[in-house]
Amino acid sequence: MSDQRLLLSRRGLFGGLASAGGLLLTGCGEQLPPTYGNILRMGDNLTYTMQRALFSPTGLAREYDRSDISSMPATGTYDPSRADGGLYDPAQGPDYARLHKGDFADWRLQVEGSVARPGSFSLADLQRMHRRTQITRHMCEEGWTAIAEWTGVPVRSVLEAVGIKPSARYVEFHTFDLMANSLDMIDALHPQTILAYGMNGRNLPIGHGAPLRLRVERQIGYKSVKFLRKIVVTDVFRDTGDIKSGWAWYNGI
Ligand SMILES: Nc1nc2c(c(=O)[nH]1)N[C@H]1C(S)=C(S)[C@@H](COP(=O)(O)O)O[C@H]1N2
Numbered sequence: 419m420s421d422q423r424l425l426l427s428r429r430g431l432f433g434g435l436a437s438a439g440g441l442l443l444t445g446c447g448e449q450l451p452p453t454y455g456n457i458l459r460m461g462d463n464l465t466y467t468m469q470r471a472l473f474s475p476t477g478l479a480r481e482y483d484r485s486d487i488s489s490m491p492a493t494g495t496y497d498p499s500r501a502d503g504g505l506y507d508p509a510q511g512p513d514y515a516r517l518h519k520g521d522f523a524d525w526r527l528q529v530e531g532s533v534a535r536p537g538s539f540s541l542a543d544l545q546r547m548h549r550r551t552q553i554t555r556h557m558c559e560e561g562w563t564a565i566a567e568w569t570g571v572p573v574r575s576v577l578e579a580v581g582i583k584p585s586a587r588y589v590e591f592h593t594f595d596l597m598a599n600s601l602d603m604i605d606a607l608h609p610q611t612i613l614a615y616g617m618n619g620r621n622l623p624i625g626h627g628a629p630l631r632l633r634v635e636r637q638i639g640y641k642s643v644k645f646l647r648k649i650v651v652t653d654v655f656r657d658t659g660d661i662k663s664g665w666a667w668y669n670g671i
């Protein structure tokens with residue numbers, strides 16, 4: 419409890435009123451995942467509750483040495499502008515093609531929802547912010563794992579820059595393909611949850627999510643969405659696609 423209070427009440431995070439009531443996990447009821455009650459997602463109840471009970475909210479996923487870096491396949495969508503690859507979105511694919519052609523100079527990350535100062539960030543803006551590099555193991559739900567080095571800005575720093583409102587509970591990540599995802603504040607504010615623009619010391623390659631992808635090191639691979647275009651902070655949980663397509667919303671590792 420006191421850990422969470424510390425984690426969530428740091429300077430600068432709130433752009434609205436001082437009360438943090440909406441963010442604190444108070445009592446057992448709040449330890450249930452937002453998917454509670456969905457019969458198809460009963461497993462979430464156990465994994466979410468157990469993980470939250472067993473692990474500190476700030477506990478770090480293991481980090482590796484440079485010598486541990488392995489090859490990593492680009493999977494799922496490998497280029498959102500290609501109609502034949504992965505989860506192509508006809509509404510976003512052409513935009514992605516145009517931005518890619520311009521070396522992402524015109525790309526912006528929109529940040530909106532329950533925030534005091536909605537706005538957008540260019541790649542250069544994000545690269546000027548707090549930077550974190552981490553070498554971690556990616557674990558895909560299909561069974562393979564790979565180790566890579568990721569460099570980016572903590573989601574926390576971006577949320578501090580826009581100021582989340584005290585009622586804010588979830589952070590949604592929207593992409594240039596048909597993939598989207600959301601995190602609760604514990605995972606969104608975790609120090610290893612970063613928006614990565616670098617991989618293994620270079621710019622993030624297209625196949626791995628250029629120009630910006632999420633890295634959520636304490637959850638399974640599909641939560642680390644690639645090709646980001648928009649972040650929406652919400653007060654209530656909305657299914658961004660996991661549940662209607664049969665996946666768990668919470669999948670801690
Ligand atoms: N936008 C988007 N993000 C995505 C995917 C995708 O198809 N589209 N695939 C997910 C899955 S299942 C995995 S395992 C990882 C793969 O990351 P990689 O292509 O960098 O190996 O990205 C995840 N993020």
Ligand SMILES: [Mo]
Nearest residue numbers: 558559639640
């Ligand atoms: Mo995956």
